[in-house]
Amino acid sequence: MVLASMMGYGSLARDSGLSFGVSVVSTATVWGLPGQVAFAELFAVGAPVLAIMVASSMANLRFLPMSLSMLPLFRGDSQAWRWRYILVAIMSINTWALTLRHGPSMTQDQRFPYYLGLCIVCMTAGLAGTALGYHLAASFPFYVTVSLIYLNPVYFVFLFSGVRHRNCILALMFGAVLGPLFHLISPEWGLPFCGVIAGSAAYWIDKRMAPLKGDGETP
Amino acid sequence: MSELTLIGGLWGLLVLVSLSTYIWRAGGVLIAARIDPTGPLSQWFTCVAYGMLAGLISRIMLMPIGILEQTPLADRLAALGIGFVLFFLFKRQLLPGTLGATAVFLILTTLRAKGVI
Numbered sequence: 091m092v093l094a095s096m097m098g099y100g101s102l103a104r105d106s107g108l109s110f111g112v113s114v115v116s117t118a119t120v121w122g123l124p125g126q127v128a129f130a131e132l133f134a135v136g137a138p139v140l141a142i143m144v145a146s147s148m149a150n151l152r153f154l155p156m157s158l159s160m161l162p163l164f165r166g167d168s169q170a171w172r173w174r175y176i177l178v179a180i181m182s183i184n185t186w187a188l189t190l191r192h193g194p195s196m197t198q199d200q201r202f203p204y205y206l207g208l209c210i211v212c213m214t215a216g217l218a219g220t221a222l223g224y225h226l227a228a229s230f231p232f233y234v235t236v237s238l239i240y241l242n243p244v245y246f247v248f249l250f251s252g253v254r255h256r257n258c259i260l261a262l263m264f265g266a267v268l269g270p271l272f273h274l275i276s277p278e279w280g281l282p283f284c285g286v287i288a289g290s291a292a293y294w295i296d297k298r299m300a301p302l303k304g305d306g307e308t309p
Numbered sequence: 310m311s312e313l314t315l316i317g318g319l320w321g322l323l324v325l326v327s328l329s330t331y332i333w334r335a336g337g338v339l340i341a342a343r344i345d346p347t348g349p350l351s352q353w354f355t356c357v358a359y360g361m362l363a364g365l366i367s368r369i370m371l372m373p374i375g376i377l378e379q380t381p382l383a384d385r386l387a388a389l390g391i392g393f394v395l396f397f398l399f400k401r402q403l404l405p406g407t408l409g410a411t412a413v414f415l416i417l418t419t420l421r422a423k424g425v426i
Contacts, residue, residue: 091407102376112319119327124365129326131375139312139322147329152365155358157337162346174341178334183362190355233418236376241411243369244389248396248406250363257352261359269364270371281368285361293349293356 091245092184092212093219098238099126100223101230106134110224117220118213121182123242124149148278153178155285156186163193163201170202180209182216187249256299260292380418388414 096117103113108130120126125146132142157178164170164177185208193201223230223238250262265288272280316322344350369377370385377385392410399405420426 109319112323116323116326119323120330122330124369125326125330127375129323133319133322139316139325142322143325143329146326147332150330151333152358152361153330153333154337154340155354155361157334158341158344159351159355159358161338161341162351165341165346174338175335178338179331181334186358231422232376232379233415233422236380236418237411237415239375239377240380240385240388240414241407243366244392244410244414245403245407246362246366247370247389248392248403248410250359250366251393251396251406252401252403253359257356258359261356262363265360265363266367268360269366269368272364273368273372281361281364284364285357288360288364289353289355289357292360293353296356 091215091241092182093215093222094238095123095242095245096216096219097223097226098235098241099123099130100220100225101227101235102127102223102239103130103220104224104227106130108133110221113224114217114220117216120146120150121180121213121216122150122153127239144278148281151282152183152285153181155289156183157181160186160189160193163189164205166198167202170205173202177205180213182209182212183246184212184249185209187253191252191254257292257296260295261289264288264291380414381421384414384417384421388417 099117100113103116103126104110108116113130116126116129120129128146128149129142132145137145160181161174161178164174170177185205188208189201189205192204196204227235253259253262265284268284268288269281272284274280276283313319313322316325340354341351370389371382373380373385388410391413392406395409396402396406417426
């Protein structure tokens with residue numbers, strides 16, 4: 091999955107005029123498709139350096155609450171905790187969502203190897219995908235590239251459809267409605283506001299609803 | 310673009326972009342070390358993360374930027390709808406939904422490119 095969507099990015103990067111090296115390295119160092127797409131597309135239209143930085147940074151603001159909510163899982167393992175700044179650098183939506191889902195039921199010392207393995211697989215696939223996409227770009231018709239890019243959000247829709255905790259489900263529903271609306275108001279600041287408002291509303295409503303039977307601890 | 314040569318060309322730009330992305334990740338680490346991992350604040354941040362991701366993905370689906378923008382909204386939603394049908398048919402499995410939706414989307418965009426629809 092990661093391979094295929096990064097192939098989409100690879101071919102986009104080539105069309106945007108990025109060099110092969112920069113395209114592949116950007117997958118590893120930015121490691122978040124929306125930020126990478128912003129980088130490639132703004133570069134292609136010759137946007138100012140500051141604008142490219144701000145746009146790709148804002149596209150990746152989600153990593154703040156993401157790393158915050160994932161790290162507590164690794165706190166009990168001193169070896170993993172020492173690597174915390176690396177752990178968050180290799181985190182993607184994919185590895186984050188899977189770790190939040192499966193991590194809590196593992197013992198402390200199982201989580202670090204699980205997460206590391208997951209990240210290595212995803213990173214390898216991402217790098218291979220970018221390289222492949224870059225080299226195959228010329229032979230890809232538009233409808234293939236665009237379908238590879240489409241694969242990415244679709245995958246996340248279904249990944250999140252498996253979320254079980256009520257407050258998280260509420261946050262997803264509110265976010266899905268508010269995201270596009272807030273984007274219309276402000277393309278730069280819409281997303282952080284959407285997250286804070288949707289997340290707070292979900293958290294608050296969940297607290298006021300009757301506790302669910304069998305609903306475990308929130309991840 | 311003279312600015313670009315000033316910061317060391319394309320590689321310089323990549324370093325700047327990567328750092329401006331990494332600050333959010335590092336910020337998460339700094340805050341995570343200071344709050345109670347099972348407390349309400351940590352739960353609230355998880356909700357915010359989900360809210361932000363849902364907002365992002367729904368925005369990409371409904372109002373994409375870039376090459377997805379050139380595809381009709383109807384195609385993106387129809388493919389997603391069929392994906393959901395498959396998702397529930399296959400007992401909420403990730404793969405049938407994802408692959409099904411992408412396949413339908415590929416077929417629709419291909420037919421449009423060939424002028425069939």
